[in-house]
Amino acid sequence: MTNYLGFCLCRGGNFFGGFQVGLELHHVLYVLLGALAGVLAGLMGIGGGLVIVPGLLLLFHLQGFDATFLSHLAIGSSLAIIVPVAIASMWAHHRRGAVDWPVVFSLAPGLMLGALAGAWLASRFSTDLLKILFGSFLLIVACQMLIGSVPKAGKRRSVGARLFFPVGAAIGTVSGLVGIGGGTMTVPFLVWQGKSLPLAVATSAACGLPIAIAGTLGFMLIGEGAGVGLSTGFVYWPAVIVVGAFAVLTAPFGARLAHGLPVSQLKKGFALLLLGVGLRLICISLR
Helix, strand or coil, X not given: CHHHHHHHHHCCCCEECXXXXXXXXXXXXXXXXXXXXXXXXXXXXXXXXXXXXXXXXXXXXXXXXXXXXXXXXXXXXXXHHHHHHHHHHHHHHHHCCCCCHHHHHHHHHHHHHHHHHHHHHHHHCCHHHHHHHHHHHHHHHHHHHHHCCCCCCCCCCCCCHHHHHHHHHHHHHHHHHHCCCCHHHHHHHHHHXXXXXXXXXXXXXXXXXXXXXXXXXXXXXXXXXXXXCCEECCEEHHHHHHHHHHHHHHHHHHHHHCCCCCHHHHHHHHHHHHHHHHHHHHHHHHC
C-alpha cells in the first residue's frame, strides 16, 4: 500500500514545499478550479480569467512544468477555457434578446487582431514579466471593485468604425496578454457609448468569444514546440477540458446564488483576495 501511494503521488508532479501533485490529484484540483471560476462568474459577473490564470499558475507549478513558460501556458490555457464559457454565456444572453449584435460585429475585428497581438507580445516577455503584468491588472480590477463604482450610461454616441476598431484592438491586446475575456474594459466602454448596464454586460459577454478564439490560436502558434506533453503550443488540453467543463456547469448555479446572497459585500471580499494575489505575483516575480 505504501508503495502504491508513493507511485500515485509521484506520477506527473514535482516537489513544491515538500508536497507532490500526482495525476489523480491535479485533475481533482482542475475540477475545483473550474467549479470556483464558474460559480464566481455567475455570482459576480467577473471574467473567469481573473481566477483561472492564477489558479493554473499554481497548479502548473505543482505539476513541475518548466518555469520558463509557466505564465505563457497559464494565459494560453485560460483563453482556451474562456471559449466554452463565453459560448454558454453568450447564448444565455442571446436567448433573452440582450446582445447588441451590430456592436459585437463592429468590435470583433479589432478584438481578434488585438488578441493575436497580445499573444505575440506575450511570447516576447519572460514568465516573470507576465506575472507582474497580470498582478498589476488584478490590482486595478480589485481597486475598481473596492471603490464600488457602477458606470452610468451616458448619452448615445455615434462614432462608428472610427472608434470601434482601435478600442477593440486595445481591449483585445490587453486581454490576449493577460488571458481574460475583456469584460472589465468592454463594459465601461459600452456604457460610455450609451448602452444600459445590462445590455453592456450581455454584449460584452459575446465580445469575449472572438477574443478567446483569436488569443487561443495565437498562443497555440507562438508556443509551437515550447509546450509540454498533451499541449498544442501554450495551450494545455487536460486543464482546458476539465476546468472549462466545470466552469460551464457551475456558472448557472452561481447566477442563482446571486439572487439570495449579498453580492456587493462578497465582491469587496473577493477584491481583497485579488489584491493579495496580485501583490503576491508581483513580489515573487521581483525577487
